[in-house]
Amino acid sequence: MDQNSQTASQQNAHGAGASPSASTGSSTGGNTASFGFRAVPETERQGLVNKVFASVAGRYDLMNDLMSGGLHRLWKRELITLLNPPRGATPFKLLDVAGGTGDIAMRYAKDSGPNATAVICDISPEMLEVGRRRIADAGLESRIQCIEGNAEELPFANNSFDAYTIAFGIRNVTHIDRALAEAYRVLKPGGRFLCLEFSECRVPVLDRLYDFHSFEVIPRLGQLAAGDADSYRYLAESIRRFPPQEKFAGLVRNAGFSRVTHRDLTGGIAAIHGGWKI
Template sequence: MSNTPNTPPESGTQTSFGFRAVPETERQGLVNQVFSSVASRYDLMNDLMSGGLHRLWKSEFVAMIGASRGESPFKLLDVAGGTGDIAIRYAENSGPNATAVLADISPEMLAEGRSKVAARGLSSRIRLTQGNAEALPFPDRTFDAYTIAFGIRNVTHIDAALREAHRVLKIGGRFLCLEFSECQVPLLDRLYDFHSFEVIPRLGKLTTGDSESYRYLVESIRRFPNQEKFAAMIREAGFERVSVRNLTGGIAAIHSGWKL
């Protein structure tokens, strides 16, 4: 099998779903089907895709939010928050005046997140709501920080999602994105490709009976802009002081920007 993505048509009515070209109007529905299928096994999926490294990456990511343990309230919006990993880590490592809203477009993912939040006794500090990253149901300048982890590559119009992130942040608010990116270490990149295209779909089939969802998720990583291109998109959305921190040789990266 070739690991080179198909060239998407130039027509504005077409977009990519993994390596496939699909009508733009159908992409979100296809993505929703993937996450409906994997919701109950999403945490296992992240372990398979990252070899368990996502747990370390998320800890580093949450440490960058910088929520105060003092008296001042601090409000986080975690978009595409899925099963609650980021919001839960944030709440458990912040003061009692730090709260979070977890937004996700998938009701199945929200159900998993709601169960985990309740089990940790955090329902009073983490509110879950259904919402599309491209059209968030929140007023302008509401949040102190916006996070999105392993979710933005599944958005049909990434530029629209970035503009929404900028809109809902307060002046001085911070945008943080954790996402799989372009491996920049020779040899490691070849090992990573083999793991991605040969190992992950087979593991998905063996452990969950679903190889196609995992194949899409791997392909979506390759379609996502590399570190520099994504940083440029963040700047175009209006963010300043944009920076990139590579993790594990660039297999994942944390992008940061400020609304000033």
């Protein structure tokens, strides 16, 4: 199947309300899961995703710049604004999942008070290594801890955190429902869940331009900038396999969260989903 046919097929699947990814907890058939537009054995998917992030770890910010045209920086700022961490002496503990390079956690630390701390949990040791270097360079080691772990089986006790964030990471887990259940488990009562993720563009013309950018431009830029077109192609494809806004909001509700909301950014190219553990 050529790339245009793949894109059209995926757009039709979204329009028909089909399950966009085995990552929602269902399977594409048997024990398989989606890896971009390919079906792979479910047991192999996480390893394939890990290889992608091992490849792009050193150029992660560049990757997000290519994927979003630089807009990810504004979107992350909006995420921290919505989180609204305490700026006084109030203790506050954030868990940032799949945040290996430290971008969200460092923004949070700089915008919060001295007793606000963060734990970054990421399955990729390569991403965490980048994060540790950046955190050390920023002098934030006393406030940000890095721990290797899987979003589907978090290595933390129940009711441990005041807030949970995940930015551009949840579409890369194999079972989204399990990751959301874990988010709910580790949050304290009254804790907040916030997820920033690429989503379904809903602006005519812009959606076509975005598809062209995703499937024609990004892999070429990935090859030129990082010598790795395949990883960038997977990342573009994984966006189209991710549930659209309302469907993902339903998954958040199913995990137990209350007051579930979503806010489109840049015409729906990305969205911030939120919920509370009551």
